[in-house]
Amino acid sequence: MPMPMPLSRLFGLLAAGLLALPATAVSPPAAPSPSDPAAPLTPAALAEARALRERALNDDTAYELIRSLTTEVGPRLAGSPGDARAVEWAVRNLKALGFANVRAEPVTVPRWIRGEARAEIVAPWPQTLMVAALGGSVATPEGGLEAEVVPVTSLDDLKAQPRERIAGRIVFFTGRMARSQDGSGYGKTVPPRGTGAAEAAKLGAVAMVMRSAGTSSGRTPHTGAQRVANGIPPIPALALSNPDGDMLERQLATGQPVRLRLVNTSRWDGEAQSANVIGEIPGRSHKDEVILLGAHLDSWDLGTGAHDDGSGVAIVTAAAKLIGDLKQRPKRTLRVVLYANEEFGLSGGKAYAAAYQGAIDKHVLGLESDLGAFRPFGLSARVGPDRLPLVRAMQSVLEPLGVAYTGTEASGGADLGPLRELGMPVMDLDTDAIPYFDLHHTAEDTFDKVDPALVRQNVAAFAAIAYLAAEAEGGFGRLPVAPKPAEQPKP
């Protein structure tokens, strides 16, 4: 959870006061500060990071990568033909951009086929509703199903219902996601998506529908993954667009029984081979020490994954490429990891952590880009406590981008979760989650929604941070090792 802006802005100014900023920086004048002979970043390294930042603000490599990925590959749901094309695309592009050690490391992914989903109100007033099957939904019986709707506000509300009220009916989760810069509304709305159908099935429901876990005001529902339910025969689970959720609520508000008819043909189809695609900018001295830059190559299938996570793929790739073009590369190796199947169970993140856990201590820091290409506003870090001055020095280079220091609660992103739990420090570039959750997991996540200026700002921040992380004396400490990796809610 990012800190409130006034405090984080204050920290940003404090950090800025510790360092000499270039004359062009949009930042208050630096206050006099004690010299620090043990500073982990040399003036030359800070100057190089500022130059990278400015170069990135005039470079459209990332924007063109998003255009290419969305136009030539498009949707790339794990295990689909688009997923396989995305792996080829990533290997080809990393090689073309001059990355070393480019490889596709196989990852086994589940395969789920969407099919078609339709919903209509049958009574009291017939209306067609726009819906999308949630990831992993089973099909309705041949010919569909029809039942009365029971609205519930939350998982707790559902669990409080007597079985006779739920059995044989369709449960409707009515919760609406709130918009906020930090995206905190998502975590509050997503639990019914994860386990709502399973909980409804326990009480005998024949299907589950939910208001989308997302803030789009359009009729494009937000899909997303459910958690696997153990031992309960699954029921179909569909997301309604927000306007269609409104329609259903308006009919329910009249007090008359509301009957829905649902048809869904999605199904599981075993497993498929995908891959984590990896490319490196080798360090000039500490080649075995890695700064990991992550993003996920897969996407949901309704849009073309322009923001989620085409932009992340492009941002980390373009940032590393800019660093690779330097006359003198930083000490450590930058490793770009484009993960397989983040959306449907973190297959790539888990596979990478399993494959590299023997080298976990060489993973000096990890950053992921998986919140789209929107306005950056904060840098947070989960690192060794004595390394926070280093983080603030890094953040000071981002001040001209409007990036404040936002605290110590960084997550590192979903794909990096397993590595973080093994002790790898992480940072987050916090970006505006309001527009992101308007199109997240919907058909609207397309290239036309990408602003090249915002893409450049994200690349500038990633390039500066990655460079400094690869150059910083002494690294970032280690995090406590979690007892056992657990699934993280993903943004």
Place this chain on the structure above:
Amino acid sequence: MPMPMPLSRLFGLLAAGLLALPATAVSPPAAPSPSDPAAPLTPAALAEARALRERALNDDTAYELIRSLTTEVGPRLAGSPGDARAVEWAVRNLKALGFANVRAEPVTVPRWIRGEARAEIVAPWPQTLMVAALGGSVATPEGGLEAEVVPVTSLDDLKAQPRERIAGRIVFFTGRMARSQDGSGYGKTVPPRGTGAAEAAKLGAVAMVMRSAGTSSGRTPHTGAQRVANGIPPIPALALSNPDGDMLERQLATGQPVRLRLVNTSRWDGEAQSANVIGEIPGRSHKDEVILLGAHLDSWDLGTGAHDDGSGVAIVTAAAKLIGDLKQRPKRTLRVVLYANEEFGLSGGKAYAAAYQGAIDKHVLGLESDLGAFRPFGLSARVGPDRLPLVRAMQSVLEPLGVAYTGTEASGGADLGPLRELGMPVMDLDTDAIPYFDLHHTAEDTFDKVDPALVRQNVAAFAAIAYLAAEAEGGFGRLPVAPKPAEQPKP
């Protein structure tokens, strides 16, 4: 075409200067003006109009009518079950609101069944495109069709192509509609929708696709009617959403041949009976003289016709109802006409004009609401030239709503076109067309997009204008009779 704002604003101030405004009016102080013993509006009538305006700003009758129509009826394409339900709804509601002479006058309408439309790019890079059949489109052959795409920028560009470039291919109209307050971009973009498929068929094209004639940035295409092509075997015609038009253009921009696969199952299904629904607020003295308040009851079928034209239905109904509730009704009769099938050939507008042409001279003035419930900014009038001072006096009552005088180019709306061509004077309340054309004829035209405050402002303007028109001494003159009624492009 509304006049440029600075000039129209100037006219508004001039008009305001001719009249005493109430102290609460948001308007510059009135300049001294000569008294006008022949003024067609008494101070009492003007005061009553201002009171109506204020009452309307505190009344949600119209908003609740939109809620009811969209929730309980929903889509109501001419000849569909929803259309029949809409006629029942309108008769029931006009009666419940106290209208006199409520009746449904039968209108024969064409019936077209949408079916399902799908489009995908087959090569060079497979992508699913979101499309909607244009109204009146024929089906593709069983199993669909596949062909190379030829982009053209306009009808003229198409006509300049050699037959061998078009024959056997799919013509793609690339023109993009510009946003503007007066909606003038629509008229420039809509011609390919009207006749593009017919012109392409003349050159041997197998289908036509077009970038939507609308400004939505979402993946919800804008449908709309084609004109009937005489003598040319029709070809399927589909609208692409703007983002999907972008995708197709990006693939074409690579210079590689682009192949599309189209499936469309729409079809004609003869004719059906619908109705113009009419209700009246009888005048206190000149009962046979009519102020006609129009809107259309039908809608396209992708959304629920909340703005187009549910809002119009509600605005004219609520405005007339407010006038009907007065202790002293105005001299003339207010006639609310909720037209059948505006969208698909103006069946209701033509039928009304045919049925009432003998009484055309008793149609003193007509106004239609068919641009959604958005911010009103202008009043224009097409009336006898000596009646413009009366128009300006009426407009002055709308000044507190931000409504300026916008000139003499009023159209009266599509349904009133046939009456205007028979000589009936018309006025237009000009409203902001920018948000309107973002959702016009798309799935997004739903109740959640309706702002109750803007609905009230529209009702306030219609109520004041309708009251003053029904009270004004001497009427509005007559317009020259057009040689022969022609089809009007409809907003």
